[in-house]
Amino acid sequence: IRTVTGLKPETLGDLKTVIEYVYKEITHLLDSTNSGQEGSYLDYESKALHAGMLDHVAMEVADIAQIVGFNFPTSVADTPLVDMGWNSVDKSKPVILLVGHNPATSCTLIDYLRENGLYDKVEVAGICCTALETTRYSDRAKIVGPLSRQLFFIRTGIADVILTDEQCIRTDMPIEADKVGSRVIACVDKVMYGLDDATDWGTEEIVKQMVEEKKHFAILDTHKAAEVAAKVALAIAPQRRKEWLTEEEATELAKKCTHCGMCERVCPNLFAINEGIGEVAKGNF
Numbered sequence: 115i116r117t118v119t120g121l122k123p124e125t126l127g128d129l130k131t132v133i134e135y136v137y138k139e140i141t142h143l144l145d146s147t148n149s150g151q152e153g154s155y156l157d158y159e160s161k162a163l164h165a166g167m168l169d170h171v172a173m174e175v176a177d178i179a180q181i182v183g184f185n186f187p188t189s190v191a192d193t194p195l196v197d198m199g200w201n202s203v204d205k206s207k208p209v210i211l212l213v214g215h216n217p218a219t220s221c222t223l224i225d226y227l228r229e230n231g232l233y234d235k236v237e238v239a240g241i242c243c244t245a246l247e248t249t250r251y252s253d254r255a256k257i258v259g260p261l262s263r264q265l266f267f268i269r270t271g272i273a274d275v276i277l278t279d280e281q282c283i284r285t286d287m288p289i290e291a292d293k294v295g296s297r298v299i300a301c302v303d304k305v306m307y308g309l310d311d312a313t314d315w316g317t318e319e320i321v322k323q324m325v326e327e328k329k330h331f332a333i334l335d336t337h338k339a340a341e342v343a344a345k346v347a348l349a350i351a352p353q354r355r356k357e358w359l360t361e362e363e364a365t366e367l368a369k370k371c372t373h374c375g376m377c378e379r380v381c382p383n384l385f386a387i388n389e390g391i392g393e394v395a396k397g398n399f
């Protein structure tokens with residue numbers, strides 16, 4: 115911030131001056147892309163580098179604002195360690211999955227769970243940047259993984275409710291959620307998936323439709339989105355099946371293996387998959 119703008123922020127309000135500079139410059143940059151009007155490759159590359167620089171200034175603003183606003187830990191030695199990986203998610207509890215890039219919704223959700231005695235009863239997990247930010251607010255939240263694990267995890271059906279914000283989220287989220295019975299709430303107007311905007315609806319009506327009619331909604335009020343997510347997850351979790359396969363189903367599937375070895379050929383870790391499938395086929399888990 116100081117290198118680019120010469121400003122040393124002392125208050126949150128000072129960050130507004132910085133972010134307004136970034137907005138202005140980005141608008142100019144977008145303007146310069148119209149009809150390829152920049153005739154010099156050198157000047158064009160300069161603009162590209164300028165965009166990258168602005169991104170870093172904005173990221174610094176965002177991180178300082180989050181540290182101050184949400185009391186995120188900074189470089190302190192006793193910052194708690196958190197659990198990572200999809201298997202760290204406790205699927206015996208109602209699971210709320212947050213996907214995207216900013217922590218506004220997730221921090222509000224954690225507050226709601228804490229204030230309503232649900233902190234131990236509902237599992238909160240995240241994918242991508244939102245996951246990292248959420249664990250800076252609650253060391254009980256789980257990091258499923260990066261963007262590349264998104265489709266895999268959603269298809270496991272472990273998430274009862276999926277809250278999306280922006281950027282690192284799939285365009286087919288409601289479609290994939292429908293396949294496994296998860297419910298989606300779009301929390302930011304940058305991505306609404308064509309869903310009905312229920313922001314001004316009563317909470318109970320939204321919950322009713324999501325539970326009984328399996329609907330997804332856009333809810334652009336983070337407090338309402340958090341309350342709805344918790345209530346829907348608690349209501350639908352007991353009825354949803356979250357095991358991929360029973361041991362009997364796995365055994366039957368494994369019996370179909372022809373031992374062609376193709377899976378081992380493409381496995382980047384050279385695991386003995388063929389042999390493992392053979393053991394499963396014998397019921398040896």
Ligand code: SF4
Pocket residue numbers: 370371372373374375376377378387388391
């Ligand atoms: S599990 Fe592996 S060895 Fe068995 S059929 Fe599939 S690719 Fe071939």
